[in-house]
Amino acid sequence: MAEQNPEEINATFEELDLLQSEFEDVELELIRKTEALHAPLYKKRAELAAKIPHFWALVLEQSPPELDTFFQPSDSSIFAECLKTVNVSRFELDDPKGSPRSFAIEFGFGENSYFEDKVLAKKFWFRRSSDGWQGHVSEPVKINWKKDQDLTGGLTDAAYNLLQAKTKLAKEDSKAKETTLPEYKALASKIEQSEDASNSFFAWFAFASSYRWVSAEESERAFKVEAERKEKIRKGEKVEEEEEPAYDNEQDFQETEVFPQGDEIAALIADEMWPSAIKYYKHAHEADDEDLSEIDEDFDDEDDSDEEIDIRGLVGKGRNSKSKLSDSPPPKRQRQT
């Protein structure tokens, strides 16, 4: 390939950059289209799932292995005991200030011995920071644990308390730093203590961000700045080389970061488990009929835990297993070595 003029190549890079934002626009349109086509199917699925005992517990059990590793045996017990519904919705689908990428995950529970709540819902807002990060942020969700039943050892409470204290601070327009709040220190020390323990999945409800908190206002501004920059390039105007905008580098956001992979887990639930729930359910169902060990090898091969809870065991044999759901492939053959 011939060497090219650096100026020419720079122009090509700018065009590539614009093209990438066209790809992103298409992506957003596809999310809207997908939602519109899926909506009536999800409604019907919810109706059918309501008639099948433990539908969602079994879906979660057969969920992608990357997700499955985050469920502790006690989490699986709760799911088997009282998980009634799961719902994923895109609540900013047509909001010009929001994003079709934002979503909410809602778990519905029956009466249980762990917490008072009948619904635990967690929102994930897709945001852009002033320094160019893009991703999902969330807010800690309060779980009303019953006495001595908190599976997270106080983590959800501590995270929720900090959120409340921060919100109060912001309202008072105080100059006090977040890091000086007693709630900040309480959460930081709780995280430090629990660093090694494999935590309950329910600690995920305390997740806020894998980067730092980005407010709706900051995000709106950042998206606007970026859109203006693109528009200039499109018109062929000169664009200043971006400076990395300053942000409070002094604060160590990891000090109060709960469940660092919380956004990835949310994406696995919303993008993998949710649209394919029937498939996962069928896997679980067939595992009842067939050689369990063989199926387990197929679907749980990332799972090395001895203490794995068998939800099929927990939910008992209430289901009739004679009607075989068709259309699932035979288990993939293993290469004999």
Add this chain to the structure above:
Amino acid sequence: MAEQNPEEINATFEELDLLQSEFEDVELELIRKTEALHAPLYKKRAELAAKIPHFWALVLEQSPPELDTFFQPSDSSIFAECLKTVNVSRFELDDPKGSPRSFAIEFGFGENSYFEDKVLAKKFWFRRSSDGWQGHVSEPVKINWKKDQDLTGGLTDAAYNLLQAKTKLAKEDSKAKETTLPEYKALASKIEQSEDASNSFFAWFAFASSYRWVSAEESERAFKVEAERKEKIRKGEKVEEEEEPAYDNEQDFQETEVFPQGDEIAALIADEMWPSAIKYYKHAHEADDEDLSEIDEDFDDEDDSDEEIDIRGLVGKGRNSKSKLSDSPPPKRQRQT
């Protein structure tokens, strides 16, 4: 949850099964929609990529780690030396006998010291077998290696020769078994020999199926049978419990199975790398500007090989790196432990 009548649950299972096929219909419609929206962008991208030296080699270098592990150093050298274009097309998008899931991957090469071909194209047909397997099958592609330059040690030739011999056998309507063909034995013994060697990515061109070969005729029949079964359920008619149809279980398909994960790699190329090529290119490009070790940690963390070829090194410093492509997130922070 109340125990349910087994009859009722069976009826619910059948409805779930029908609903799942509605999800699949939506999926196919979304593939068509996605292709229609992406087509003009892919065209523009190809034009821009043609102006940027080593665009596709750099995209492959930054491709998902699951894919990257299949590139040997000599493969990377070829890409850096002469890979000119990559193209993915869905050639059965509106074919009622085919599937929108079928796709072709085409690599365009310049003059090089390894093989004569200017284009290596591989098709993946989405098919259903009479025994209910669904997936992609392909055909071995002939690579015209230059003398003593075959990176696969004869694997692509042996696989292609078997394909030719099988096709001849089928035309002659011979009763002779495939397994008795000398070409069968030749390929089987070649695979046995190369079992331990980490093979060149180019052996992927010899991939046929991760299950067994499924012909267009078998697939059309199987899809038809399945559609009729669904239609009966839809009408509330009684459907016979499916018997697993017999197939030639005597033959060990693994004996001549080349590159067992070939279909997964194809899917990674078509579904991950292809739509996001600009993003991968940007990662590669930024890696030039920034602290290389930090970026490598981010993108190559599945890569433990000492003999990793640095394509950025191979392609030299011909590119101007001053124009920073924007819109990429700062590298994700690593949790300090």
